[in-house]
Amino acid sequence: MSIRFAIVGCGRISERHAQHISNVGELVAVCDIVREKAEGLAEKYGAKAYTDLDEMLRYEKEVEVVAICSPNGLHAAQTIAALQAEKHVICEKPMAINPYDCGEMIKAAERANRRLFVVKQNRFNPPVAAVKELIDAGKLGQIYSVHLSCYWNRHNAYYANSWKGTKALDGGTLYTQFSHFIDLLYWMFGDVKEVTAYTANYHHQGIIEFEDTGVVNLRFYNGTLGSVHYTVNSYQKNMEGSLTIFGEKGTVKIGGQYLNELEYQQIEGIEIKDLPPGNPPNQYGNYVGSMSNHDHVYANLVQVLTNNGIIATNGFEGLKTVEIIDKIYTAAKPL
Structure with missing residues (x-):
């Protein structure tokens, strides 16, 4: 069975993630506070659109990986929420905008026994x-x-x-x-x-x-x-x-x-x-x-989650x- 993904933040970079997710798994849900953005991306990939992250995490039980594509300052809180919902997370750069938040994200991943991938293409x-x-x-x-x-x-x-x-x-x-x-x-x-x-x-x-x-x-x-x-x-x-x-x-x-x-x-x-x-x-x-290497990022994610691969950027x-x-x-x- 293919890996099921959700995307948080439906701006420009989310399209890149959605494209590569469709090559390695299934995009089942997207979330953005701007409804039109969420619905536009959802319609293109046959996903369900949400405007509230907590609601998406509550209802989309089958999602295994959440891709964080939101503004930098939101990465930490949204990553921690997804990890606490027992999802793996792939977070766009930068991981956060201060070291303390990064540490809290790492601790949340350890507590949830879930993987935290960081995009460094x-x-x-x-x-x-x-x-x-x-x-x-x-x-x-x-x-x-x-x-x-x-x-x-x-x-x-x-x-x-x-x-x-x-x-x-x-x-x-x-x-x-x-x-x-x-x-x-x-x-x-x-x-x-x-x-x-x-x-x-x-x-x-x-x-x-x-x-x-x-x-x-x-x-x-x-x-x-x-x-x-x-x-x-x-x-x-x-x-x-x-x-x-x-x-x-x-x-x-x-x-x-x-x-x-x-x-x-x-x-x-x-x-x-x-x-x-x-x-x-x-x-x-x-x-x-930068060079568009998200294909390699997602190939690595699949290897890690399905074949005991070594994470490229933890x-x-x-x-x-x-x-x-x-x-x-x-x-x-x-x-």
């Missing part, structure tokens, strides 16, 4: 996966330093009449736009010990309640030095999402607009070649997101991303 980008494999095998030797560039565009219309840009539901540019990128720093190089940072809101004053630009210096526990330059002020369109790595035995740059291209490599005795083509980015009308790893972002914002000096 950049891990599946072919050049990212290839470089991660080399790092884990020690082929780059000691990692000396790394630099993460996040140069995207989010125009004022993106934030208009939306929860995006609010401190309470969005949380900050690093949470909504670049948490996938911060996740890769933890996944590839480990935890961060020290942070210094400057942030500023240059182009979105009166539009968003936080920064649109940041420059960050990092020191990892393993001694690696790192830097991050991020902005949503790239003129008119996304420019680049890249990660450059300087190691004892090699230098690598993964680039493109969303870490989708292997732009440079010089590695002792090794050449990365014949990478499979990656998926296109998520398209959201007037703006573009709640602890989702927490670490949020902790690093929280460290950056705590250390940041606004200009």
